[in-house]
Amino acid sequence: GAGVSQSPRYKVAKRGQDVALRCDPISGHVSLFWYQQALGQGPEFLTYFQNEAQLDKSGLPSDRFFAERPEGSVSTLKIQRTQQEDSAVYLCASSLKVETSSGNEQFFGPGTRLTVL
């Protein structure tokens, strides 16, 4: 079956532009995560959804970052007034169940590589 998909795969934005990144999780997966990965670093947790509810947004770097999952499936990460420090790969992951425990694997999408000029 299809895995997690993300679009666009690459995005170049001018500083100050708004961008929207899309994630299509695996069908039926309850949990959805967004991560930011800078070059040479591990993924950094941004936010978590359980169905349509955003249960944790503690990792969002600033109020310019906003995520939604209105119908409990597709999710969008929006970044307003992009800055150069926002340049990174944005990864989406989904998992079948609620809790991230052994046996409840997170499946990652290919990521969106954002470059802010």
Added chain:
Amino acid sequence: RKEVEQDPGPFNVPEGATVAFNCTYSNSASQSFFWYRQDCRKEPKLLMSVYSSGNEDGRFTAQLNRASQYISLLIRDSKLSDSATYLCAVTTGGFKTIFGAGTRLFVKA
């Protein structure tokens, strides 16, 4: 201090070597532990979950030491195809997953 810290690497080893990665975590309430593999410009993929009793999958062995708050990954008989970045990940509060910075492994012929 970062919540999850890994050996800085990179590790350069010949084929057939045994290599060990260590990872420490700071939150004693952490519940679940994982090793992920990430190839260059690809997404992370789960390699192994790490159980308290330790677990083995072929050439890979993972260990957890809750008292000392570290996890380890041992790769025996390294293959060229094992070259990748290895990320440890720790989950707290049921879902919030914190990744280490990763350790890069180069296996050479």
